Amino acid sequence: MTGKTQLGAFLQARRSQLRPEDVGMPTYGERRRVPGLRREELALLAGVSASYYTRLEQGQSLSASAEVLDAIADALRLDESERRHLHDLARAVRRRPRDRRPAAERVTEAAGQLLDVLADVPAIVVGRRTDVLAWNRLGHALFAGHLDFDAPKTAAGRPNMARLVFLDSHTRELYADWPGKARAVVGNLRLVAGQHPDDAALYALVGELSAKSTEFAAAWADHRVKACAVAAYEMRHPLVGALTVLQQTLSSGPGPAVVVATTEPGSPSREALTLLGQAIDHGTVPVPLEYRPV
Numbered sequence: 098m099t100g101k102t103q104l105g106a107f108l109q110a111r112r113s114q115l116r117p118e119d120v121g122m123p124t125y126g127e128r129r130r131v132p133g134l135r136r137e138e139l140a141l142l143a144g145v146s147a148s149y150y151t152r153l154e155q156g157q158s159l160s161a162s163a164e165v166l167d168a169i170a171d172a173l174r175l176d177e178s179e180r181r182h183l184h185d186l187a188r189a190v191r192r193r194p195r196d197r198r199p200a201a202e203r204v205t206e207a208a209g210q211l212l213d214v215l216a217d218v219p220a221i222v223v224g225r226r227t228d229v230l231a232w233n234r235l236g237h238a239l240f241a242g243h244l245d246f247d248a249p250k251t252a253a254g255r256p257n258m259a260r261l262v263f264l265d266s267h268t269r270e271l272y273a274d275w276p277g278k279a280r281a282v283v284g285n286l287r288l289v290a291g292q293h294p295d296d297a298a299l300y301a302l303v304g305e306l307s308a309k310s311t312e313f314a315a316a317w318a319d320h321r322v323k324a325c326a327v328a329a330y331e332m333r334h335p336l337v338g339a340l341t342v343l344q345q346t347l348s349s350g351p352g353p354a355v356v357v358a359t360t361e362p363g364s365p366s367r368e369a370l371t372l373l374g375q376a377i378d379h380g381t382v383p384v385p386l387e388y389r390p391v
Contacts, residue, residue, distance in 0.1 A: 102156060103189065103290070104187060108183075111173045112173065114319075117138065120142060120174075122142075136150055139169070159190055178323060179322050186294075202225070204353060208231075208352070208353050211347065211355050212231060212233055215233060215357060216233060218357050218358070219233070219235040219358040220358075222353050223355075226257065226286075226296070227257055228255045228256075228257050230353050234246070235377065236358070238373055239373060257302065259306065260306065262278060263312065264306070270335075271334065272333075273330075274330070277330075279313070280321065281325050283317055283323075284323025285324070287320065287323075325344075326346050327345050328344050334369070336372075338369060339366075340366035343358065344358050
């Protein structure tokens with residue numbers, strides 16, 4: 098998908114999700130073919146001409162200023178993550194596509210050191226496409242104990258968290274609110290796609306998931322974006338039962354990020370995580386199961 102197509106699809110999707118009554122626009126009881134705002138209505142709210150907005154949505158305008166984009170973002174009632182995504186898409190339209198293959202992602206020295214000191218906290222190192230580049234023992238046991246611990250060591254065998262969330266039954270059952278986790282995964286991939294419009298491997302992943310999961314395809318078509326820096330999840334672990342973790346993404350800029358899962362001190366969730374650590378120490382973690390697609 099080209100930058101022009103992405104920008105137009107995002108604008109069209111978000112416009113269709115905003116109803117006249119959401120913005121206080123009278124309809125005088127008229128029958129409307131679609132529930133969302135019309136192009137001319139959105140243009141009026143943004144303070145631009147209808148013809149200009151139409152060209153922008155159709156990918157025929159490459160010169161939208163930051164001020165115009167902010168005005169459109171205000172009209173669409175975008176949050177901060179969505180606003181940044183809109184600017185990323187507009188920059189992609191103006192940028193000449195690159196043919197060179199992106200460098201393979203590796204665990205940076207900083208990420209590796211952080212993983213070493215987080216022995217008592219579940220932690221995984223993930224690339225921008227959610228490939229698992231490394232994990233510590235507790236991170237492996239919490240998120241994917243049914244997989245081989247050494248799987249991330251080879252590029253061909255690396256687990257992918259987005260693929261696991263949508264195609265792996267163990268991971269689906271792990272999250273009590275699986276739909277919420279699924280939306281977060283798709284929303285984050287949307288942000289990454291806007292920042293890296295030339296990443297062929299990312300779009301190959303999106304294509305695979307769209308073909309294999311109708312739920313992913315529907316969520317991707319919704320064009321919702323979501324930054325996943327911090328999020329609480331209730332998990333149902335097969336070994337230690339229910340626990341609530343706060344997943345935090347630690348990043349120092351370009352490159353892989355470290356995702357950690359923490360629990361509230363003195364809580365049953367902290368006790369469950371302690372039990373999981375003890376199970377690892379005593380070698381009672383279940384033997385990895387065969388990959389079970391949904």
